Amino acid sequence: MELFSFYNVENLFLPDPKPVHKLDSTVSGLRNWDDRKYRNKLFKIAHVFQLIKEENGILPFMIGLSEVSGKKVLEDLVQMQPFSAEYGIVHYNSMDERKVDVALLYNKKKIEVMDSEAITFFFEITNKNQGNYDTTRDVLYSKVKYRGQFVHVFIAHLPSKREKDINKPKRDFIMNEIRTRILNIVNEDKENIILCGDFNENPDDENLKNILYNDAQEKVMENPFVPLFSAGNYSTFHYKSGLLFDQIILSKSLFSEDNMLIFRNAEIFRPGQIRSRDRKQEGRPFRTYAGTRYLGGYSDHFPVFVRFEINK
Template identity: 35%
Template sequence: MPTKKYFLKKETNLYTIAFYNLENLFDIKDDLNILDDDFLPDSEKQWTKKRYEKKIFKLGTAISNIGFANTGKAPVILGVAEVENKAVLKDLIKTKNLIHKNYGIVHYDSPDERGIDVGLLYQKKYFTVTHSESIVLLVDNEYGERDYTRDILWVTGNLNGEEIHILVNHWPSRRDGAESTSYKRVIAAKKNREIIDQITEKDPAAKIIIMGDFNDDHTNESVKDHLVQQDFYNPMERLHTRYRGTLNYKSQWNLFDQIIFSNNFHKFEKSKHNFSQANIFDESFLKIYKGRYKGNPFRTYAGRKYQGGYSDHFPVYVQLRLN
């Protein structure tokens, strides 16, 4: 569990913007419209009310501590992935460590076959939503049939009075192989650029944050060649090493979870936000503490075996300074 340092109150002008893949945050009810059979009380995984409540409590604890050490507050904006519906997010923000933060929710059901969506949580005290919509991501599989995947969530709002656009993503997976599915993530990157063009056509000075689980690293074509162009900065590039990332697969670290922002966050302006720092929230309480997988994310399930942890991903965050 978190150490005492997270409970030292600090009043600063720093604000944390975070992203967290919550690893299959399903409720325990059977939804006949999606493939949620693995996450039911009578499934092989035995996804019971007790396990569900334990998971959302743990996630609430983790979220409340992201960036807290040097801001004295939980994330003011948090993008999330792998949530089944709005109900699980409502349950999450009612947990002990989040209930007093007064989080609002932006969520739309996406066409993903497993029923997992992206969403946005925001502290109403600091952020006001003025616009939101779900942008359909159209990709085909190798047979020319539609591959139903997560939509892109576009949220516009005022952070401490300054307008900011946020795009929350969860790009198509590598399940059928990284190379053979790469084109899908390139399409996702291009769709983000279309939205960016739409925003900047109306307001060339718009401040934009792109976040998500891209299922690609910063070195992959989708991110490097298509998403991050001269007008954007990716602070996650410096965080990814052989020994550090947000998820570990076959003893190799990836940093699929990224937060990228428009270059104007580097500009100092009075009463506006500018970039301070970025990091992976990989504190020891989120890690497996012993054995072969020591140091990896402490996940909820390994295959069908219940582990009782948080998620198979670490959260990432950036901190903005209000001048």
């Protein structure tokens, strides 16, 4: 068995330098983000993967992450148990205004990275007082080799829903670009594709439905998180609404019994340890901050993963 996981880790920043004045803005945007809180955050994220290992007997061979700021936080993370310096990192600094990126961690004994690229997006701004263009988080593309087979991995963290969803055109544009690239791979190589991320949309939203089909309306991808969402399973919450923004979408090849990796099932990982201690927030993720109040938790998202059987 192999696992592929995605986790929005909620604001993994290095500790902030001490501000000169009390009201000075910080790099992280967090309140009193010091070394103690940073070390606790690293421990909590590593602990999530220790729990995944205890449940499944293995760690994921690849892990997509979002809301990480810079490579140093990833280097610190993979030194910890259960990673034990056995995981490599694919990461690029994006032009995101908050300096948060996506990244890929991979088991160096199982995965060989053949190629990688940060897919960057620029959006024109009509208000010239704000500059000429707006940027957002990159989409990370990696081509890896596993047991002689190529796997194309896309990791995305799309612009959020806010202010009457003014970011929807950006999400539409980014998802269309990802879809074009996926169809090029499907048409030319017919190799395995994994698209994962925090899409800021649910599985039944139009972008997530469109990504599954080519122009002839033939299905080229499968989203195993559709039935989980339909059954009322969620990875994050906004006020009273349960959301399944965190998803892993797979090419049809990964459902073939002839393939090296064969999809078996999908899961939202939510053991009791990483759920909120607050009765009013029962069943929700135990997050690091609630507004400016430090809670000391894990993240405001649950991780998700898919299980593969290995065709020997």
